[in-house]
Amino acid sequence: MEAVLETDQLGKRYGRQWALRDCTLRLPAGRIAALVGPNGAGKSTLLHLAVGLSRPDAGVVRVLGEPPHHNPAVLAQVGFVAQDTPLYRDFTATELITMGGRLNRRWDATLARTRLADLGIPPGKPVGKLSGGQRAQVALALALAKRPRLLLLDEPVASLDPLARREFLQTLMGSVADTGTSVLLSSHLLADVERVCDHLIVLHAAQVRLGGAVDDLVTAHRRLVGPRHDGAPIPGVAEIVRGSHTDRQSTLLVRTDGPVTDPLWTEHDVALEDVILAYLVDGETQTNHAAWGVPA
């Protein structure tokens, strides 16, 4: 399947610090993908590289098969909504839609107007005077009006209340189903990710920790409960991602590469949230589940 975004050993440095390092990933077309990771993990850095706003210091990034930096032909097919949905606050939605038409060849003004009318967003009000949720919807409508093949969204729902978030994500899913646009969105809200996304990329400390189709990732990870683990290999287990231990018992979240047939271990399914959290925690420290919108 065609890749809309592909990186190989991609790196970006600010001074001596790598914001993104050895990042190799492939996002197939037609997916709604989540980019997940703690503050400072490198999510915005990756999105900025993908949309040509910055240049790699190492490796390569390809969007729709080509490097995006200074590449108007590619960027014409990419929509981007930056964090905090920056819009010209004194302009109305109508004016922004008109402006978009002047700047973009494939512009679908009717799509943007209809979308905003359906959502009851006043088109004649300066966007600076709209609510945060309404502004986010305007930014999404403008990005969709570009009819992008790839849409990149940097924490699009962070400032929205639960109802506005749901409406925003429903709008997004509806339009993706209509147009076949591929989406990569960064988010801290794992429940939203689980509901909306079918592909996942987990970044931690500037590196890709996990990537792939959600169904495959959930199937490949299991929780094993058994006698205290002494570090010996367990047949069928490719990696112990995280473990917790009492004197006599171990509970392991593992990535499997085959059936776990050792009768000492009982196997349990895991939810996507469990998988993500396991990759985000260093060592044996306890996870702050609340920070990820997940009940402990």
Ligand SMILES: Nc1ncnc2c1ncn2[C@@H]1O[C@H](COP(=O)(O)OP(=O)(O)OP(=O)(O)O)[C@@H](O)[C@H]1O
């Ligand atoms: N313009 C910049 N100058 C210097 N350092 C930067 C710059 N932009 C990002 N960084 C650093 O790069 C690292 C990755 O930042 P980035 O914004 O990509 O993280 P993020 O995962 O998007 O975080 P958040 O969830 O907080 O938005 C951080 O350590 C950050 O401090």
